Amino acid sequence: MRPAPTVLHLDMDAFFAAAEQAAKPSLRGKPVVVGGLGPRGVVATASYEARRFGIHSAMPMAQARRLAPNAAYLVPRFALYRTVSEQVMDLLGRLSPLVEPLSLDEAFVDLEAGGSAADEASARATGERLRRDIRAVTGLTGSVGLAGSKMLAKIASEQAKPDGLVLIEPGTERELLGPMSVRTLPGVGPATGEHLRRAGMTTIADLTEAGEDELVRLVGKAHGTSLYRMASGHDDRPVVAERETKSVSVEDTFDVDLHDRVRVRTEVERLAERCVRRLRESGHSGRTIVLKVRRYDFSTLTRSETLRGPTDDPGVVREAAGRLLESLDTTGGVRLLGVGVTGLTDYTQEDLFAQAAADAEAAGATGAVDEPDPVVVPGEPEPRSDTDAVADEAAERHWPAGHDVRHAEFGAGWVQGSGVGRVTVRFEEPTSAVPGRVRTFRTDDPDLELSEPLPLVAVPPDGEPGPRGPG
DNA sequence: TCTGGGGTCCTAGGACCC
């Protein structure tokens, strides 16, 4: 706990949905749902308009469609969100060298370490200025929480939503927390919440009254100790700028359960290659390979194997994953497969290690040269799912809902929907003053092509939009 | 039309070593 509210938590409002509304004028003020559009998709983000229908994150998409059949349903466009996220993180970086991103749309900032605030008044001014700058640069709104600790800053930003700022004065935390639900505390999810409820504790005050020993007895050593501290308003966790990656993983849920062992095997191999691609991009190699299988009944199994040394070799990971698959029963069907690597080592270090190993091998008795690994081309099309295969038969190009397109005659627009050989496009861009016109094309129209996301805010000719520098 | 994808941290048991 610090004496001044100099821990800042920023949370962008309905981030993915808000970015889509900024990109698509016709969706502003309308219910927008971003998430997986397949039969097993879930909601990633719902706009505030969509939340009024009861739609929320992690809800099955099918349920959302029942609640709001006329909402706009869009697939996530991470390239766009990453661009906006970088703009936001840049603004945070001007406040302090200590910025801890939690996701694309959330971060802690240590204002004291940055010298950008030392007391309540300066913290509040900094927070308000940040919100103005974010709106100017990205066109989106974010909510700010300010407090003397991470936990309280986060609770404050939650209270500030949407488009607000809340500052919790140090010294008031216990009376503030007391009546709140235990679920407010970080680390208390559905299971712990239910556990505590059965023990008669629903509010944070109930937790402090129960005492640390009782909580440890109920939920275990580490969890109980931290729960008691949090409930009492004690949280000394520092804002940490650089956190090391501990694992890299990829997984796929299939539209229809897989039954064919051969098919399961080839999917595992493809996942292994995708995982290694990501591993290499992150500059790591790793020692432990993990295979994950979710069965038809949602039961989930993992199997892992630790190698003698770290690898980023696609063949090695593919074979390890294949071996792990042999030890698992997949009768009844497979809903999801995943491959991960943990026990990571910096690539630079690994590079030397691998080089040394290769040298040793070259000097070995056989003198044999290893077969080269299959080259993984970054721009290669993703393996195609069952739904794609259906589209394939009609020789259709793929037009994901919400993606930007450009037409030779009509200009910039986005895919409103597609099916049965037709694609519907709305011709508008982020800076359009009025909702654009809608036209329908054949999916094989040569004048129509997918394009990169456009900037959400007009860039003035003299450079970057947004806040002026000091002076 | 029930339940995504990418992570982190903790627990608990067995192996193994000192």
Add this chain to the structure above:
DNA sequence: TCTGGGGTCCTAGGACCC
């Protein structure tokens, strides 16, 4: 001969977060 703890690594599963 019997019995001891402690520490670390590995594996599997589960809770939680965004």
